[in-house]
Amino acid sequence: MTDRYQKAFDTAATDFERLGEHLWKPIGRATVERTAPEPGDRVLDACCGNGASAIPAAVRVGDRGLVDAVDRSPALIEDLRSRASGLTSLATHAADVTSWPGRGYDVVQAALGIFFFPDMAAGTEHLISRARPGGRAGFTIWRRDAMVAPGTYLRQAVSRVTGNPPEPRPSGPVEEIDVAGAFRSWLAERGLSDVTVTTHELRLAVTPELAWLVVTGSGFVTVLSGLDEAQTAEVRAVYLDSLLRDGVTEFDATTLVGVGYSQGSNALVM
């Protein structure tokens, strides 16, 4: 993950929480329904943010279990700590999960995280290697075209306000695997067996408040970096006007959840 994105997740923490009700939490719950931790399980929740999947996992494993929730953003980890202080099965860590040393987990999960890794394949393989043989690993990514509209409209609005050409849409290797069949094959190539991919349909009804929250409570906020307060207000107005003008009434926020079994030989619990 670039420093630019890291700063964004740190500074977006409050709006990240507000957007969570609409976006991160339903996706986190859908992830945990698929990875299905059981009472007493040890779970690694990678890229945990402020706990959309880590908290439901900690509730499921109960007092006898443990969830290690790891995120690089100290602000989100701090937020998670304060919100989940009564959950004894949750341990929070501000760290880069691509070098996380713990292993032997019953379940490893990462909701909307792996595509931020500088090397998505190597980072995902590292996470899979943290599961015990026969343990489950589950990864959630956006389905093709999900969450594209807000970024497109936002970059066009910034371009209108600054007079610069629109920033190109960031692209990465995840775009080669963002349909169910390709995601399934890619996870199998990373060493998981019996991979299944399910689609979690989610559509956000576009209101002015929600449409702007999608910008300020997510990585899209990086697009605003370098703008002053007046320019940001202008971008907001242009962005919302153009959504209205084009009749955009919902954002597609559909995800794919891929789950499989580790075949590794890392039997020792740390």
Ligand SMILES: C[S@@+](CC[C@H](N)C(=O)[O-])C[C@H]1O[C@@H](n2cnc3c(N)ncnc32)[C@H](O)[C@@H]1O
């Ligand atoms: C889109 S958020 C998703 C957060 C959470 N899983 C959720 O669904 O609400 C992506 C998160 O990945 C974290 N992240 C990205 N790269 C990371 C890394 N190498 N190690 C730990 N966390 C990372 C970011 O800090 C950010 O909180």
